[in-house]
Amino acid sequence: MSFDAALSAHLQSGATTTCHAWAITRRDGLVMGFTDHDRDLSFGGVTFRADTGLSASALQQGTGLSVDNSEAIGALNDTALSEEDIEAGRFDGAEIVAWLVNWAAPEERQQVFRGTIGEMTRAAGAFRAELRGLSEVLNQPIGRVYRKPCGAVLGGAGCAVDLDQPGYRLEVEATEVTDLSTLRFPPLAGYAEGWFTHGRLEVRSGPAAGLMVPIKADRDTGEGREIELWTPLAASPGDGARYLLEAGCDKRFDTCGAKFDNILNYQGFPDIPGEDWLTVHPARSGGSGGGSRR
Known part of the structure; x- marks a missing residue:
């Protein structure tokens, strides 16, 4: 019987022993587990601690491409979620996975949420964290801007500069x-x-x-x-x-060549006419041309 089927059968029994469990994976690779049960749980190689006071409000989920969202609240604890770590941004963008678990048989569980931690606020010894679903990335604008400066991130996709080379x-x-x-x-x-x-x-x-x-x-x-x-x-x-x-990059064409020897991967348009050229009146002289600068 699968995890889902076993949990479904347990829920239909009428006498349930369920709780919630959350696993947070920070960007530095640290994995932390939490549960609203009164005892620790362990599954999937993660121990979910019961002494954190972490809980979550009702999860809002929709069909299609609508954004799922929820909220986690809890008490600040030096051995779990400390105010210093939140202030330092160590949980910003952390991945979070939530399960509904039969605490009497943790192998019976169902994943109910997967996403990232958004805005976090803290006050009076407690914190509140916004949980963003996987469809949140669909809210981000996607496209390319045609401009002179390079649009790539140094060392990232489209740039091809290997920052592990000596000197960088x-x-x-x-x-x-x-x-x-x-x-x-x-x-x-x-x-x-x-x-x-x-x-x-x-x-x-x-x-x-x-x-x-x-x-x-x-x-x-x-x-x-x-x-x-x-x-x-x-x-x-x-x-x-x-x-x-x-090493830093100011996104200029000259810098790409002289500093990184990477002109072939330059993701800008150094010869694109500027706004002054676009608004100038037609003239017979060649001074207003938009020809190559090289």
């Missing part, structure tokens, strides 16, 4: 962290000033390990390098933490 990433320890948005490093030999501008900083060790923030500016101070972040780190990295600096 550097792991180093900071000499000073001032206000969580400005970090100072020793001189970075072989990396020109501005090399990491528009790139990304990732904390590799310490209390903030796993946090990633885009880099706003990369300056040579004469005594070392100063990295300014677009947003402050959501948690203090502590002393002795190591950081991974990733």
Whole structure:
């Protein structure tokens, strides 16, 4: 008998022993299990803890392409969901799977929800998390914008740059962290000033390990390098933490060729006429042409 059939037979028996269980998989790979039963459950290689106070409101599901949604609420707990982890964004976009389970026979279960965690709010020692169904991605606009800058993500699909090549990433320890948005490093030999501008900083060790923030500016101070972040780190990295600096791309055609030798994969349109050319009156001179700039 399948899981679904066994649970269906149990529900039709009239005397049920069911509960809900949730498995959360964070983007850093950590898997956490929770249940609203009064005892821990285990199945699928995951232990679902009963002492978290996690529960969920009624699940709204529809046919077709409508967006399923639900909400999870619970108490903040240092050994489960801590306020520091939520503030640091460690649960943003985490995958969540929910089951209806016969706690007397956990092999009898039915998956009732699968999606991701959306907005999370916290107050008075509790949290509230929005659960987004798989059809949520259908709300995102899809299409290509015709513009001069490249539309690809550095190292992602369509770019073809291998960031694991020498020179594109550097792991180093900071000499000073001032206000969580400005970090100072020793001189970075072989990396020109501005090399990491528009790139990304990732904390590799310490209390903030796993946090990633885009880099706003990369300056040579004469005594070392100063990295300014677009947003402050959501948690203090502590002393002795190591950081991974990733090269940045300003999406320009010249940068794609000179810095990454990747012109063949450039995902922009460097020769497209600008707005000034599109609105100019016809003229016999060749100054208003939209010809190739190369």
